[in-house]
Amino acid sequence: MRRQNHLFDQVVSFKNLHQAALQALKGKKNKPKVACFVFHLEPEILRLGQELANGTYQPRAYQVFEIQDPKVRKICSSAFRDRVVHHAVCAVLEPFWERRLITDTYACRKGKGLHVALKRCQSFAKKNEYYLKCDIQKFFESVDHEILKQLLRKVIKDPLLLQLLDKIIDHPIPGNAIGKGISIGNLTSQYFANFYLGELDHFLKDKLRVKGYIRYMDDFLTFGETKDLQKVLCEIRVFLAQDLKLQLKEKVTRVAPVHEGIPFLGMRVFRNLIRIQRPNLVRFRKKVKQLEFYERSGKISELELAQRMQSSLAHWSYANSLALRRKEFSGVASGS
Secondary structure: OOOEOOOHHHHHOHHHHHHHHHHHHOOOOOOHHHHHHHHOHHHHHHHHHHHHHHOOOOOOOOEEEEEEOOOEEEEEEOOHHHHHHHHHHHHHHHHHHHHHOOOOEOOOOOOOOHHHHHHHHHHHHHHOOEEEEEEEOOHHHHOEHHHHHHHHHOOEOOHHHHHHHHHHHHOOOOOOOOOEOOOOOOHHHHHHHHHHHHHHHHHHHHHOOOOEEEEEOOEEEEEEOHHHHHHHHHHHHHHHHHHHOOOEOHHHOEEEEHHHOEEEOOEEEOOOOEEEOHHHHHHHHHHHHHHHHHHHOOOOOHHHHHHHHHHHHHHHOOOOOHHHHHHHHHHHHHOO
């Protein structure tokens, strides 16, 4: 693919920054600093555009907090004006990054997503006897900045845009090693992550000619016969270490028969049905008890309780879980 030039002007244009601000605003309207930015929206965008254009823009310090999802994750929240920049960059670059991605990678892409990935996994399961499951060890913390920058330079030659991307990549994350890691929480990080592991996708599809392969962020599967998958696993380890400076999470790496069910994205996928994995059910029950406590103590309304449960119901509906949903949600409805 030809390297792209003259993109920086599109990123810093008033129209693009204004639209980016509206996108970044979704779900953030009640925060005081966001409200202040929006109240002075036009002058703030003009000031931000000027900083970007003359090269004086610098990202502000992250606000760091932890969530349990289910394991503890460090989230780095950017200042609102920095999120506007991230949206502005991604709005312009998304079409170019998208062209480099293979069909069977499903995270953070329009028309893809978790549920489409599960169905694709089931499709591969029907055609194969064995699967290889892999996950990257501490992926977001381990992304190598210099490798990412060099990969970006293969598709972008606009020097001003590359300087801006370098600033976003190099913005220090508290607790991370220098030159390593991208922030969980930035929109740009989702695109950087897909772009970075796109190298693995093309290695498997173009060089190794693997037919059955699917990736959702850093969680991926290949399908085939046992002896073939063991060879593929060896090739994956070498490629990740040498080309991307990454390692597999060995405790979850496994080759197993498809008929046992494939643990993938919180589900167990069989050829003819999809089940919810028990750890997810246990977490859901804990979440219900917590939300019911919040509702009884007045921290959230009954409507908000119902809305939060609805999202879980929608996700579970993609599994063969009608009886389970009736049991669990009848309990919620009766307050048991």
